[in-house]
Amino acid sequence: MGKMVGYMLTWTTYGTWLQGDKRGYVKDGVVKKKNEQLQQDNEQRLVKSAVRLDAKEKELVKQAINDEAKKRNVRLHAISVFSNHVHVVVGYCDCSIADIVRQFKQAGTAVLKKYGITGKVWTK
Structure with a gap:
């Protein structure tokens, strides 16, 4: 296999x-x-x-995910943040992918709240 x-x-x-x-x-x-x-x-x-992210918000989310990946020791191969969705490619890790997604979403939400966005940012 x-x-x-x-x-x-x-x-x-x-x-x-x-x-x-x-x-x-x-x-x-x-x-x-x-x-x-x-x-x-x-x-x-x-x-x-x-929620539709503008250019500044997209950059903030991208940086937050990069920072979170480094903090969690997750290898980030690619990231693309659009106005209405995010794509991230990560290397294999011996961890829960659901936890990684949750951590990336939380990092993005935290930075956007500092920027002034309130309420829900992401879908489940």
Whole structure:
């Protein structure tokens, strides 16, 4: 069997890719097709406007993730922060990937709160 060399991690900003989305969506690791009623229901449940990062905010998140990766001794191969989502490629580590994602999201949230963003920033 081949050796795991790394992971690609992706998450979205709050409110920008809801369950039911016309592009499809992922739930519990399963890709689902669009569901207009589900998307509308989720839009109505939003407690604030969708979060879209501007150029400065994207740079802040990128730096926060870089810093967190160094702090956690996680090898960062690539990172790309967009207005509505983040892609990170990390090397293999003997750790929980869910914990790594949580730590990266927390680092991004912390720096954005210092910058003035309030409330939820990321999807689950």
